[in-house]
Amino acid sequence: MTAAKPLPTITDETRPFYEGAKLRELRVQRCTACDTLRFPARALCSTCLSTASDWVRVSGAGEVFSFNVMHQVYHPGFAAEVPYAVIVVRLAEGPKMLSNLVGVDPHAIRIGLPLRVVFEDLTDEITLPKFAPA
């Protein structure tokens, strides 16, 4: 039996992100006081300290800012996948997010590689944004 990968928990704060992913939209949080974009979700804007925010769709374009290649199995859901890469994506709009890169061998990944978002449906509720070469 293959163990399941861990699923993120949807909270009131993060729900718009997952609703967007189901609709094939990549969303980040926006401070409605100063327009600064941020990710992951946080209660206040570190630029102006406003707690007012909404979620906006971004282009889904970005580039590899950094990456690692995981060999150690920390969770049985990844036992069959090692070695696999985790990437830091810098979105065209500025914020960074962790993700996975699909369709590229971990050892072929290069920092600066242009990316576009793709979506992977995990459950009825959870769709995970991942990235592919642009």
Place this chain on the structure above:
Amino acid sequence: MSLRGATAIAGLGITRQGKVYDHSQVGFAAEAVRLALDDAGLTRADVDGLLVNPGLSWGDMGMASFQLQQAMGLRDLRLSSSMSSGGATAGTMIQVAAQAIASGLANVVACVFSDAPLKPPQPKAAGGSGSAGAYGFGRGLDAAYGQFGVNAMYALVAQRHMHLYGTTNDQLGAIAVAERAWANRNPAAQFHATPMTLDDYRRSRWVVEPFHLLDCCLVSNGGLAVIVTSADRARDLRRPPVYLLGMGQGHPGGDPLDTLTSGAPMAKQTAFSMAGIELSDIDVVELYDCYTFTVLVTLEDYGFCAKGEGGPFVADGRITPGGALPLNTGGGQLSSFYMWGMTPISEAVIQMRGDGGARQVPDAQVALVSGNGGILSTHATLVLSNQL
């Protein structure tokens, strides 16, 4: 009021380290304090301040300093706190102790770290569950992408340093090999009897690229305590004083992936200015080494070399025993034992006392100690000396 030389480390207590299972975390802490008091020629009744950095295994035990006070039967403390700035905590505890003593809040302060995350070997459970659950990593969006733990976070920063500056695994390996050579001269090091070559480093398994197993620090059970008191009092005690000449902190905020820089530049400015020293005055360097990479970045950030030049700087043999820059002379947290920031502090005390035996740096008078926590996000500097 200057803190320069106002206080000193008068006692050092190091329990057995590594795969030792005869104490809980509280028991290791109590033993470390007892050893440090014996070393200083003091008793429990002399202690009026207690600062504790609880390691992972303290978990949800709140009020660690109170727990330890009760466990040790300490009475009438004038200062008591648990502190948490990650790997910088050992340094920040000693800074709080020095300030409290210099301002008259307390007289004899024990600063303690202990942890007991290792369990005795057990029959392997069927299936194996990985270690994510034990550390609480297996949650949230990061876990959904397979990102677990601190190794994986530091790996992202190291990868970017390699990309921007051409830093190589062999250069990181030079740090691991040098620290092991120092550990081979330290009978208290967990890897005292185990030599290591660069080929051993290259062959060690990947944990998370770009880190081999031998890029990562040990995990140790044990406790470590130092006794801080006024310089005047320290001069009357059993061992020669190790003066606190300078201290500082730097917590830059923001994203270290953008800067590849720790809080060391800020902390150094405060500490060196207080101590009245330059980089060239330092005889021994004890840097926080959760990873080989952390050492490389910290050397850059103190200005031993320029940003991005840490790789070539460490690769030419200058940090190995007999080299121009004695660094992590007990074997560091990579090869001696991992007591968070207490490991580098303890080795600096040993060197300043001249107790280093086969690894003693001749005529060493000034030691630089760093502590680093978060992902290059919290930093503490201490400048120690056996001279005023």
